[in-house]
Amino acid sequence: xxxxxHLLLAVAAGSVAxxxxxxxxxxxxxxxxxAAISIIDxxxxxxxxxxxxxxxxxxxxxxxxxxxxxGKTIFVSVSDFLPRAESPEDAIVAIDVATNQVTATYRxxxxxxxxxxxxDGRQIWASLEATAQAVALxxxxxxxxxxxxxxxxxxxxxxxxxGxxVYVTAETSHTVTVIRTSDMTVVTxxxxxxxxxxxxxxxxxxxxxxxxxxxxxxxxIDVPSHEVVATVNLGLDARPVGMDLDPEGKxxxxxxxxxxxxxxxxxxxxRVAHVIKEKMGRRPWDVVLxxxxxxxxxxxxxxxxxxxxxxxxxxxxxxxxxxRGPHSVRVxxxxxxx
Amino acid sequence: xxxxxRRRLLIAGAAATLPAPLVRRNNGLSAAAxxxxxxxxxxxIGAVLPIxxxxxxxxxxxxxxxxxxxxxxxxxxxxxxARNGELVGWSTEVTIANAPGVDxxxxxxxxxxxxxxVSVLVGGFSRDEAEAISEIAEExxxxxxxxxxxxxxxxxxxxxxxxxxxxxxxxxLDAIFGWFVRAGYRNWYFVHDDSLEGQELYExxxxxxxxxxxxxxxxxxxxxxxxxxxxxxxxIAEIGKVRPDVVLLLTDWRTQLDFLSRYEVSGNLAQVAxxxxxxxxxxxxxxxxxxxxxVFGSGYRAALWEATLDSYGARELNARFDARWGRPMxxxxxxxxxxxxxxxxxxxxxxxxxxxxxxxHIGGPQGLFDVSKGIGMTFRPWDGQMRQSxxxxxxxxxxxxxxxxxxMLERASLAGELPAIYMPGTDPVERLDQLGxxxxxxxxx
Numbered sequence: 190x191x192x193x194x195h196l197l198l199a200v201a202a203g204s205v206a207x208x209x210x211x212x213x214x215x216x217x218x219x220x221x222x223x224a225a226i227s228i229i230d231x232x233x234x235x236x237x238x239x240x241x242x243x244x245x246x247x248x249x250x251x252x253x254x255x256x257x258x259x260g261k262t263i264f265v266s267v268s269d270f271l272p273r274a275e276s277p278e279d280a281i282v283a284i285d286v287a288t289n290q291v292t293a294t295y296r297x298x299x300x301x302x303x304x305x306x307x308x309d310g311r312q313i314w315a316s317l318e319a320t321a322q323a324v325a326l327x328x329x330x331x332x333x334x335x336x337x338x339x340x341x342x343x344x345x346x347x348x349x350x351x352g353x354x355v356y357v358t359a360e361t362s363h364t365v366t367v368i369r370t371s372d373m374t375v376v377t378x379x380x381x382x383x384x385x386x387x388x389x390x391x392x393x394x395x396x397x398x399x400x401x402x403x404x405x406x407x408x409x410i411d412v413p414s415h416e417v418v419a420t421v422n423l424g425l426d427a428r429p430v431g432m433d434l435d436p437e438g439k440x441x442x443x444x445x446x447x448x449x450x451x452x453x454x455x456x457x458x459x460r461v462a463h464v465i466k467e468k469m470g471r472r473p474w475d476v477v478l479x480x481x482x483x484x485x486x487x488x489x490x491x492x493x494x495x496x497x498x499x500x501x502x503x504x505x506x507x508x509x510x511x512x513r514g515p516h517s518v519r520v521x522x523x524x525x526x527x
Numbered sequence: 528x529x530x531x532x533r534r535r536l537l538i539a540g541a542a543a544t545l546p547a548p549l550v551r552r553n554n555g556l557s558a559a560a561x562x563x564x565x566x567x568x569x570x571x572i573g574a575v576l577p578i579x580x581x582x583x584x585x586x587x588x589x590x591x592x593x594x595x596x597x598x599x600x601x602x603x604x605x606x607x608x609a610r611n612g613e614l615v616g617w618s619t620e621v622t623i624a625n626a627p628g629v630d631x632x633x634x635x636x637x638x639x640x641x642x643x644x645v646s647v648l649v650g651g652f653s654r655d656e657a658e659a660i661s662e663i664a665e666e667x668x669x670x671x672x673x674x675x676x677x678x679x680x681x682x683x684x685x686x687x688x689x690x691x692x693x694x695x696x697x698x699x700l701d702a703i704f705g706w707f708v709r710a711g712y713r714n715w716y717f718v719h720d721d722s723l724e725g726q727e728l729y730e731x732x733x734x735x736x737x738x739x740x741x742x743x744x745x746x747x748x749x750x751x752x753x754x755x756x757x758x759x760x761x762x763i764a765e766i767g768k769v770r771p772d773v774v775l776l777l778t779d780w781r782t783q784l785d786f787l788s789r790y791e792v793s794g795n796l797a798q799v800a801x802x803x804x805x806x807x808x809x810x811x812x813x814x815x816x817x818x819x820x821x822v823f824g825s826g827y828r829a830a831l832w833e834a835t836l837d838s839y840g841a842r843e844l845n846a847r848f849d850a851r852w853g854r855p856m857x858x859x860x861x862x863x864x865x866x867x868x869x870x871x872x873x874x875x876x877x878x879x880x881x882x883x884x885x886x887x888h889i890g891g892p893q894g895l896f897d898v899s900k901g902i903g904m905t906f907r908p909w910d911g912q913m914r915q916s917x918x919x920x921x922x923x924x925x926x927x928x929x930x931x932x933x934x935m936l937e938r939a940s941l942a943g944e945l946p947a948i949y950m951p952g953t954d955p956v957e958r959l960d961q962l963g964x965x966x967x968x969x970x971x972x
Contacts, residue, residue, distance in 0.1 A: 270837075272846045318843065321610065340614055341607055342843050360840055362611040363872070363897075378614040380875065383897045384840065403897040425895070425903050426955040447902070448951045472949065491949075 214520045216486050217263050219251040220512025227511040234507050240289055242267055249278045252516045253303030258310045260522025261286050266301040272319045275299040281315055286521035295331045298324050305346045314355055316343040323357040335373035340364040345388040356397055358385035365399055367415050377415055381408035386430045392438035400429035409459055419459045423452050431475030436482040444473040451476055468505035470494045475517040488515035569618040570880040572870055573639030574601050575650035577627035590652055593805045593859045599852050600860030604867030612871055619871055633659040640667035646882045649866045654678035661689040668882045674862035675805045682910040688886040691912045692862045694831055696728055698963035699803055700735050702829045702917040702945045707773055708740045716746045716771035718762055720753040720778055728777040746771035759786055763793045773798045780806035784819045791820035799823045808858040813922045813938045825924040832861035833918045833941045839901035855936050865898045901948040902955055909966050914959035919943035
């Protein structure tokens with residue numbers, strides 16, 4: 190077991206604005222070049238505040254986001270722009286959705302890019318881009334539970350719905366590393382499309398989807414065997430990155446940064462069912478579904494905005510300004526009763 | 528020929544800790560290799576570099592710095608290949624031969640095939656050298672990855688198993704005209720030497736202007752003797768008379784420096800652009816150009832790669848190179864690195880390190896490669912040229928001689944990309960084919 194690492198429970202970063210709204214959820218956007226998180230009220234269709242991650246925008250970059258199983262905590266992977274080794278900025282930051290306050294900062298390792306939370310909420314997993322590793326942390330104590338070699342330029346990371354398996358992508362190696370959580374062991378590595386970015390498990394955990402930015406594909410992995418069983422071709426120019434599933438798991442939404450489009454893949458047929466382009470912001474890098482699945486929100490890296498998609502018409506219904514360089518987007522659940 | 532240096536696998540500590548065998552291949556890869564779950568024969572790569580020695584004479588043929596940059600790229604490529612290959616059960620051996628000049632390069636190539644049993648040859652620091660190595664590769668059942676020879680004529684030879692990671696002269700010229708003409712530089716004066724290569728560059732420049740940049744015109748040209756007693760005065764005097772918008776030096780790196788130093792004090796006002804042979808894409812050259820001509824030597828240059836590029840995963844690749852060597856990744860280093868990466872990915876995908884399998888994958892429909900330029904790159908079937916974007920670099924007039932990493936990075940900065948990668952609504956292959964010879968009717972065997 191790796192010794193206890195730093196866990197800074199004190200509030201690490203300050204200015205918070207934008208409190209209290211009627212909606213049952215808020216949308217959080219990591220603004221890579223703003224060193225901040227934008228808070229969006231989906232009912233008002235407006236940014237209602239920001240959470241400052243660092244006072245040094247341009248030096249510190251928040252990127253990957255994850256949400257706790259109860260939806261009440263947003264985790265942000267934070268690093269600097271110098272992917273050579275671990276720096277003081279490299280951390281996982283936890284934000285309480287109810288208060289929009291930073292509640293914890295975890296030391297993670299070199300250049301954490303994306304973050305995932307185990308289904309029981311007890312483990313934080315992060316991809317360490319600079320050191321070609323994945324790390325597991327105890328969410329309560331910050332203790333490092335394990336650190337694992339991956340391919341080069343580690344990026345996407347996801348925990349299976351049963352909490353037994355973690356998939357980690359590596360951009361330069363075109364690989365997914367499979368980690369078994371019961372004994373914290375690397376099981377295997379498998380090849381997927383060129384420059385894999387994001388990874389997501391199906392609702393039942395039987396499949397996983399990996400977006401390959403340069404390949405322009407989605408690799409469909411059979412999780413029990415850890416084998417690629419299908420490849421969805423979105424086109425060389427699609428540059429797919431972030432993904433999300435609707436609540437039923439029927440449609441996989443894929444952000445196509447190269448074509449400024451959202452590709453909607455039918456998970457039963459592994460075919461593209463819809464391509465949403467009209468009125469889409471520029472270079473969508475991530476996408477998230479609302480809890481009821483009726484809306485999707487995109488993080489548009491080049492237009493500093495969030496596009497709102499109605500999933501009935503599969504069309505863009507609005508644009509919401511965000512900060513500079515939106516990278517990832519997640520939904521946090523507001524406890525309306527409180 | 529110099530001595531051979533055997534580089535052994537450099538398996539990073541973390542990779543060495545991986546439990547074995549950890550081999551899974553996707554359904555597009557070799558079933559046999561996957562079933563075996565063990566490493567096949569190592570992929571053996573031999574590189575022929577003009578590193579030279581202390582006796583290497585100064586002058587335009589001394590491209591030791593280019594060879595050294597390529598060597599550093601190969602080493603990082605080998606180290607990354609060890610990590611990447613280990614994940615999926617492949618190993619790579621890179622052998623580097625120090626062999627400046629055509630004859631030495633040919634001997635080295637033969638020896639690498641015969642003694643080291645390489646199936647991939649990397650090199651090509653002149654047209655003659657590349658032709659010689661490609662011929663030996665073809666005879667010896669190896670593929671040849673050209674990382675530095677830009678000749679269009681070389682691409683027309685269309686030899687089996689020859690692929691060009693270095694951009695062609697036509698691609699560089701199209702890129703240069705694309706940038707400058709759009710910026711309003713319409714009236715061009717060309718300077719080239721009296722060699723066959725100089726004449727070919729000039730003629731290709733005319734083709735680019737005639738077929739793609741109708742708004743531009745030729746103001747004149749000056750021809751230099753290709754020896755060490757060149758007299759620039761008549762050419763510079765004529766430039767003063769015809770007063771072009773821009774002078775394009777279609778010469779080697781050394782001639783460009785000599786010309787710039789004389790032009791700087793001539794009183795002419797036309798901007799000067801230089802043809803980017805590999806030696807003139809080094810950061811050492813950027814500083815030398817600025818030193819030779821603080822005004823006209825600190826202009827814009829076309830480049831295969833830029834060490835300050837921070838998009839498309841380039842930030843991470845540049846950072847790894849910086850950390851490994853303490854100096855920026857010059858374009859020949861990038862090309863050499865990509866040669867190893869492309870060869871290994873072809874071997875993994877095809878399940879074989881033999882030349883035929885590698886060539887079939889690299890040149891075939893499945894041959895799609897991520898070279899940290901933001902879009903999947905393929906090789907043109909008609910000439911084996913890798914489709915790719917090029918970069919516009921601005922030399923920093925305040926560049927210093929410091930060899931500190933940050934100071935070397937600051938010798939130039941990224942100014943543009945051509946073709947622009949982010950162009951939704953256009954065909955990505957057609958977009959990349961905006962540069963260079965477009966002749967889909969032709970096909971290499």
